[in-house]
Amino acid sequence: MICTLGDLLLDVVVRLESPIAEDTDTYGRTRVGAGGQAANVAAWAAALGGRARFVGKRARDAVGHLLADELRGRGVEVVGPEVESGTGTVVSVATPNGARTMLSDRGVSTDFRPEELDPAWLDGCEWLHLPGYSLVATPLRDTALAAAELAPRVSVDFSSTAAIEGAGVARFRAAVAEARPEVVFANEAEHALVGDVEAATVVVKRGSRGCTVRGADGTVALPALAAQVVDSTGAGDAFAAGFLVGGAELALDAAARSVSKLGAMP
Numbered sequence: 473m474i475c476t477l478g479d480l481l482l483d484v485v486v487r488l489e490s491p492i493a494e495d496t497d498t499y500g501r502t503r504v505g506a507g508g509q510a511a512n513v514a515a516w517a518a519a520l521g522g523r524a525r526f527v528g529k530r531a532r533d534a535v536g537h538l539l540a541d542e543l544r545g546r547g548v549e550v551v552g553p554e555v556e557s558g559t560g561t562v563v564s565v566a567t568p569n570g571a572r573t574m575l576s577d578r579g580v581s582t583d584f585r586p587e588e589l590d591p592a593w594l595d596g597c598e599w600l601h602l603p604g605y606s607l608v609a610t611p612l613r614d615t616a617l618a619a620a621e622l623a624p625r626v627s628v629d630f631s632s633t634a635a636i637e638g639a640g641v642a643r644f645r646a647a648v649a650e651a652r653p654e655v656v657f658a659n660e661a662e663h664a665l666v667g668d669v670e671a672a673t674v675v676v677k678r679g680s681r682g683c684t685v686r687g688a689d690g691t692v693a694l695p696a697l698a699a700q701v702v703d704s705t706g707a708g709d710a711f712a713a714g715f716l717v718g719g720a721e722l723a724l725d726a727a728a729r730s731v732s733k734l735g736a737m738p
Contacts, residue, residue, distance in 0.1 A: 474517040474716050475597040476510035477527045477619050478606040479581040480543065480550075482535050482561040483507020485705050485735045488568060503735035506542040507562055508581070509603040509631060512706050512736045516713030516726060518547035519738035525549040527593050527619070529584035529612075531559040546738065553588040555580055564705045564736075572704060582609040586618045594622045599716050604631030604662075607647040608639035620651040627655040628671075629712050630662035641666060657712050675715060675723075677708055685720055694720055699728040706736020 485507075488500040506515070510528060517524040526548050530536050536559040540550045560579025566572045594600065600623035606616040607628070620626045628648055630636065636644045648656070648669050656671040663676050674686045682696040707730040714726030730736070 473523045473525060473596045474599045474601060475525045475527055475594060476514045476601045477616055478510030478603045479508030479578055480511040480526060480528050480530055480539050481508035482539060482559060483736060484563045487566045487703055487734060490568060501734060505737060506539040507736055509605055509709055511543055512709035513601050513713045514548045515546045515737050516710045517717055520714055520717045520722060520726060522717040528552045529580050530554050531557050531580050533557045533559055535559045551593045566703055582612045584615045585611045586615045589615050589618055591622055594619060597623050599625050599627055601627045602651060603629050605635055608635045608644060613647055617650050626651050626653045627716060628653040630658040630666055633661050633665050636665060677711055694724060697724050697728040699732045701731045703734045704731050707731045709736060
């Protein structure tokens with residue numbers, strides 16, 4: 473069982489056909505549905521043959537119900553405290569030259585408080601996966617660390633240089649250290665920003681150049697699998713899920729599957 477703790481958001485992915493034209497129309501393709509890094513990893517874990525549970529604070533508004541139902545439909549257990557309204561939204565915009573930015577409103581997700589965490593939500597958990605987003609904002613940060621105390625094994629994804637810098641690199645490093653992860657995932661920019669942290673396995677994602685995996689026996693570089701890139705949104709989430717379910721080979725396969733389609737979900 474892979475448990476993830478963090479965001480379940482409305483995910484709006486936009487792939488533009490041309491640069492943004494100010495004060496008039498710009499055309500492209502869109503995908504709207506469930507998203508958020510914790511939700512993405514859980515969905516990919518289930519799609520890759522694992523058991524998955526999402527733990528997070530959600531809203532009972534119309535969009536919140538739709539997102540939870542979609543995640544359940546993908547084979548993921550959904551648990552966590554609920555409030556009346558406040559589902560967040562993330563808009564991912566990809567330009568024709570491959571550049572990408574995300575516009576994020578995390579809604580009620582970050583207001584998940586430690587006293588709201590039911591230890592039963594971690595029953596049967598073999599891995600607790602914590603996106604870096606869950607370690608940068610309180611009270612969610614404190615809840616994530618409390619959950620880490622209850623889990624047998626923890627993995628952390630650094631998630632975002634902007635989120636890390638916003639929280640403060642030293643504070644983020646302290647949160648990662650407190651979570652005591654067995655596996656850490658980071659892209660090259662995130663790894664350069666945060667530096668080395670104490671973990672049995674450190675995986676650096678290198679995009680089209682594959683990844684490096686550093687463990688007790690040294691560092692191994694693995695090439696990416698061939699794929700026609702449509703949208704890179706969520707490829708790191710698919711990679712992390714694959715690694716936790718079946719190791720580096722499955723991680724690279726999942727990432728290749730992810731970039732070949734629009735959106736972050738399987």
